[in-house]
Amino acid sequence: MKQFYLNRLSGVALVGLLLLSSCHSSYQLKKVEGSRIEISSKWDRNPDKEATAILAPYKTEVDSLMTPVVGKSAMDMEAGRPESLLSNLVADVLRNATVPYLGRPADLAVTNMGGLRSSLSAGDITFSNIYEILPFENSLCIVTMKGSNLRTLMENIAGAGGEGVSNVRLEISKDGKLLSAKVGGEPIDDNRLYEVATLDYLAEGNDKMVAFLQGEKKVCPDGATMRDLFFSYVKKQTAAGKEITSAIEGRITVK
Incomplete structure (x- = not known):
């Protein structure tokens, strides 16, 4: 049996699990499972330091454009x-x-x-x-x-x-x-x-x-x-x- 994982981030993460079984060198869909994960500030509690450092100069530039009144x-x-x-x-x-x-x-x-x-x-x-x-x-x-x-x-x-x-x-x-x-x-x-x-x-x-x-x-x-x-x-x-x-x-x- 093979498993394929699909995910997408856009405000809400959609996570799907497809379970496929082998049948004479081909596959048949056996089951589809899905769930929703809310993307909110809770994911910012433990930020990745390396990713934050990479994004920092871009964030500064974007903020300089977006935040002035x-x-x-x-x-x-x-x-x-x-x-x-x-x-x-x-x-x-x-x-x-x-x-x-x-x-x-x-x-x-x-x-x-x-x-x-x-x-x-x-x-x-x-x-x-x-x-x-x-x-x-x-x-x-x-x-x-x-x-x-x-x-x-x-x-x-x-x-x-x-x-x-x-x-x-x-x-x-x-x-x-x-x-x-x-x-x-x-x-x-x-x-x-x-x-x-x-x-x-x-x-x-x-x-x-x-x-x-x-x-x-x-x-x-x-x-x-x-x-x-x-x-x-x-x-x-x-x-x-x-x-x-x-x-x-x-x-x-x-x-």
């Missing part, structure tokens, strides 16, 4: 459906980030709740906080969409129970149907072209945002990651003596 939040912000303080803030930052490319903010912005992986607490903001909220290398994309396809995108958002949006007002039903949609305070014009600021991940139709695949044009500027855009926004507000704020505005309401 870059701004201040006036309130606690979390992400949640149908609308939330954090998703509203990030969507607004995304929409206004199109000014260098369009000469104005995009008509609207759409981001996904799943891309916001942490909350923002009231008080000091460090780059580490921003990295925890936006850990992925998602970048700005500007998708030009016909109004009829934009309406389908709003249906995608309604089906998800809400996502992060800017300059949009949606009414959705409890079972995820779109009841009404406005952009800039006006009903969607099926024949008009709209500029939508979003993430490259969503622009490819991921996270059930399949309507983006019907866009007329897609432009994704080099180097415009959502994390860096948010970081620049925080620094700019701080330089102007302003704290980071957000508000629930009825962008998405459930009827």
Whole structure:
């Protein structure tokens, strides 16, 4: 009998044991066992001195980047459906980030709740906080969409129970149907072209945002990651003596 051990570390360690028996020069799976091991500070009680010494210079460099305070939040912000303080803030930052490319903010912005992986607490903001909220290398994309396809995108958002949006007002039903949609305070014009600021991940139709695949044009500027855009926004507000704020505005309401 042969034993194979599988393990993976990612916040929680997954340890599996496969027991295989020999049968005429081949193997048959006899049993699968698994367990979960929580990776927490308890594993730091007896650190490996040699490993710690090797990592020390890298830790110092990372800490120098991640720990300095870059701004201040006036309130606690979390992400949640149908609308939330954090998703509203990030969507607004995304929409206004199109000014260098369009000469104005995009008509609207759409981001996904799943891309916001942490909350923002009231008080000091460090780059580490921003990295925890936006850990992925998602970048700005500007998708030009016909109004009829934009309406389908709003249906995608309604089906998800809400996502992060800017300059949009949606009414959705409890079972995820779109009841009404406005952009800039006006009903969607099926024949008009709209500029939508979003993430490259969503622009490819991921996270059930399949309507983006019907866009007329897609432009994704080099180097415009959502994390860096948010970081620049925080620094700019701080330089102007302003704290980071957000508000629930009825962008998405459930009827």
